[in-house]
Amino acid sequence: MGEIAGHARVVIIGGGVVGVSSLYHLAKAGWTDCVLLEKNELTAGSTWHAAGNVPTFSSSWSIMNMQRYSAELYRGLAAAVDYPMNYHVTGSVRLGHSQERLQEFRRVVGMGRYQGMDLDVLSPDEIKSRYPFAETHDLTGALYDPYDGDIDPAQLTQALAKGARDLGAKIYRFCPATGARRDKGEWVISTPKGEIRCEYVVNAAGYYAREVGKWFGRDMPMMVMSHQYMLFDEVPEVAAWTREVGHKLPLLRDVDSSYYLRQEKNGFNLGPYERNCKAHWVTPDDPMPEDFSFQLFPDDLERLEWYINDAVARVPLLGTAGLAKNINGPIPYTPDGNPLIGPMPGVPNAFEACVFTFGICQGGGAGKVLAEWVTGGETEWDMWSCDPRRFTGFCDPAYTVAKGMEVYGHEYAIHFPHHAWPAGRGMKLSPVHDKVAALSAQFGAYNGWERANWYARPGDDTSEEGTQTWRREGPWFEAVREECLAVRDAAGILDLPGFSRYRVKGAGAGEWLSTLITGALPKPGRIGLGYFADEGGRIVTEMSIMALGENDFFLITAATAQWHDFEWLEKHLPQATEITLADVTEDFACQILTGPKSRAILAEVSDADLGKPWLTHQSAKVGGHWCQLVRVSFAGELGWEIHSKVADTPAIFDAVMAAGASHGLRPFGMFALNSLRLEKGYRAWKGDLSTDYTVLQGGLDRFVKWDKPAFKGKQALLAERQRGVTKRFVTLIVEAGDCDAPYMSTLWHGDKVVGETTSGGWGHRIGKSIALGMLRTDLAEPGTALEVEIFGARFPAVVQEDAPLWDPANERLRA
Structure with missing residues (x-):
């Protein structure tokens, strides 16, 4: 066995900052029987060449x-573990060139304040007081973050x-993991120094994580980018300024030009995220090497020429400095730029x-989150943004490379709510995609599925630029209004591919499902909502439960929840059982037909x-083809979901469209559906719905059946009910300006x-701005006057009755 x-208990594969932070946090949680394996020296991957910036933004x-947690941890870490570190909390100035950028900054200021951080928006005149060497004549303002800075990654x-x-x-350094196998309910990790058995294994292998993932049968959605930053010689003026004021310059980010500029000793460090970027190790003539420890790519400064010139124009002092060194190293990317932290899908x-693009600033928090996942099976904060299960099987290498390059080239881009990024599209198409596209659908991707967001009318601006705004009234607004009013007054049809669907059947299936949801199961022939809580009573997910028999169910859930929700069910299946669980998502398609004329159509x-009532379902034929007709409508009108086999869907769609022509039927999209569901x-x-909130906080009391003998989360919810719920779900009407509450x-x-x-948005049937939210319980009374902070400005809002804003008695739904 060697040494x-x-x-x-746990083996961590990879000795970069994230792997070591995970080990530290596991040990802090009392799990001290844990091992980390590193093939070379600690930091040999992306960590050693990282610039070491620590933003909270x-x-x-x-x-x-x-x-935020990382920055707080690092400020006290040297003293806590008795190890010296170079950590400079310099603050940062993040430059804005447009009003849209300032709106983003103001939103982040509000979020930061809520998390206990005092961020600030500077006017162009105030920027000089923080960063005297910057040209500010063409700027609209800047975000100042006093907690930003830089740290030595190795230390x-x-x-x-x-x-x-x-x-x-x-x-164990210089001890590479070389394989993994499952044996007698444990993992066996092989190394040149012998095998090590463990209960849990963590892939923290950085840009080698995809290779490690293959040992577990996992093809990970990741690729590797080449990222360069340049170190410049000392600049006398910077040295003199630093001596005079006693601290370094704040870190400067020109996010619209896409680079950061940092004081490095008394020189500069310039790091661009260039549009003309380069992926590595993605072609047969550029294979991933067996070992790239402590290595770099060749310099490629031509790619950076525009960014260097722009930075010199912004900070002319940079132009007086000589280039001392260029660092060109590998950085891993996922298709959305966020890391992978959490359960390995299906394993x-x-x-x-x-797959940390910003591993230094996220490493501390990542270790905390990973340790919570391993030791408790859940995390303090809802971490869906980083959950590996958010990417399902459609993320092939070509898609992953295309999206990774897009994210890198737009690293600092604003993510507008109505903007759809163009790379990697068309991965999953509805069986009526071409028919919908011919009706001028403007698409968005939902777990890879292309869905119509809105339908453009002649003359509507459908350019990508047209959607890059925070304002409510973009080019889609009037078209979406017409779609909503068609649903209100006549009928609308929404092509909705990608609903996640599971079949649960077998002896004991009903009894088992009842232990997982807080409420009651629907009777055969009925459909109802089921809420799944964790042991803390927090909201894990919501599924529609369609009862075909006492022990035969279809469960329907969000497209993006496909792997997440399936795993939740799978991990709670009894050991020896006759219950079968199958993912049948790909077998069916769905149309929503809704509106007062839908029955006539x-x-x-x-x-x-x-004539079957609301919340029932039946097998029937539409246009001569079988479907399951479900009497529900997320739009809040009389309506049905038409679930059909994929091959039959085009004929059903054509039949409904033809019949609807004389009844005012028109197609509607996801933007309209969002407006309708908010009302x-x-x-x-x-x-x-997230684990940031309990079922009771979420206002879902009517879906809790307290007299059930047991259900997951019951004890926590009973305790919460007894001590009092601290916050409550509310609906607000907001006297908003030209932006709804994000x-x-x-x-x-x-x-x-x-x-x-x-969530928030415009309700076209009621003609008002709506926000859903969580409010301190004592204020969650109808009529309470509040203010909602939207991009830095406060707007009056009033708490509404605990009933829908549209059709409060559900008379239209039940019609």
């Missing part, structure tokens, strides 16, 4: 949490390693903590009993922050 331990709530990693070792964890007791083309207070997954907008009552929005 390696024969058994550990993010427009993602969960990633901001993770980065950070060694400090975390010392902390982990001091707590009893083991690190028992295996986790991922890898179906009557012309279907043999169904159209009904219907929740959206991973916005309004996710995680702050709610104010007087001078106190009292809650946050979970």
Whole structure:
């Protein structure tokens, strides 16, 4: 066996900052019987050549949490583990060239304030007071972050390693993992120094993570980019300024030009994210080497020429400095630029903590999150933004490379709510995609499925640029309004490919499902919503449960939830059982037909009993083809979901469209559906419904059957009910300006922050701006006046009755 331990509770593969942070946090949680394997020396991958920037900025709530935690951890780490570190908290100035960029900054200021950080937006005149060497004549303002800075990546990693070792964890350097196999319910990791058995394994192998993933049968959605930064010689003026004021310049980011500029000793470090970027190790003539430890790619400065010139124009002092060194190293990317942290899809007791584009600033928080996943099976913050299960099987290498390059080239881009990124499209198409496209559909991708977001009319601006705005009234607005009013007054049809569908059947299936949901199961022939809670009573997911028999169910859930929700069901299956669970997502398609004329339209083309009440389902024929007709409508009108076999869907779609022509039927898209569901207070997954909230906080009390003997989360919910619920789900009408409230907008009552929005938008049937959110319980009374902070400005809002804004008695739904 040599010098390696024969058994550990957890084995971490990879000794970069994320792997070592994971080991440290596991040990802090009391799991000291853990081992880390590193093929070379610690930091040999991306960590050793990382620039070491530590921003807290993010427009993602969960990633901001993770980065904020990292910065807090690093500020006290040297003292906590007794290891010296160079950590300069310099602050940063993030430049804005447009009003849209300033709106993004103001939104982040609000989010930061809610997390306890004091960020600030500077006017162009104030920028000079923070960064005297910058040209500001063409800027609209800047974001100032006092917590930003830079750290020595090697010292950070060694400090975390010392902390982990001091707590009893083991690190084996120059000991590569060479394979993994499953044996007797354990993982067996092979190394040149012998095998090590463990309960849990963590892939923290950085840009080698895809190779490690293959040992587990996993083709990971990741690729590798070449990223360069340049170190410049000392600049006398910078040295003199630093001596005079006693600290370094803040880190400067010109996000619209796409680079950062940092003081390095008394010189500069310039790091661009160039549009004309380069992927590595993606072609047969450029294979991934067996070992790239402590190595770099050849310099490729021609790619950076525009960015260097732009930076010199912004900070002319940079032009006086000589180039001392160029660093060109590999950085891994996922298709959305966020890392992979969490359960390895489809693999028992295996986790991922890898593909970090910003591993230094996220490493501390990532270790915390990973340790929570492993030790407790759940995390403090909802981490769907980083969950490996968010990418399902469509993410092939070509898609992953295309999206990775797109993300890198737009690293600092604003993510507008109505903008669809163009790379890697067309991965999954509805059986009526061409028919929908011919009707001028403007598409968005949902778990790879192309769905119509809206339908352009003659003369509508359909350019990508036209959607790059925070404003409500973009080129889609009037078209979406017409779609919503058609659903209100006549009928609309929405092609909805990609619903995740599971078949659960067999002896005991009903009893088992009942233990997983908080409420009651529907009777055969009925459909209902089921809410799944974790042991803390927090909302894991929502599924529509269609009962075909006492022990025969179809479960329908969000497209993006496909792997996540299937795994939740699978991991809770009893050991020895007759219950079968199958993912049948690819076998069916769906159309939503809804609106007051929908019954008349179906009557012309279907043999169904159209008098069956709301929340029922039936097998029927439409246009001569079998389908399952389900009497529900997420749009909040009389309507049906038409679930059909893929091959039959085009004929059914054609039959409905033809019958609907004389009834005012028109197609509608996802933007309209979002507006319609907000007016009904219907929740959206991973916005309004997430593990950031309990079932009771989410206002789902009516879906809790307290007299059931047992269900997952019951004890936590009973305890919460007894001590009192701290915040409550509310619907708000907002007197907004030209922007609706985005996710995680702050709610104010007087001078106190009292809650946050979970989604928002314009209700076209009621003609008002709506926000759904979570509010301090004592204020969650109808009529309470609040303010919603939208991009830095506060707008009056009023808490509404606990009933839908549209059709509060559901008379139209039940018609």
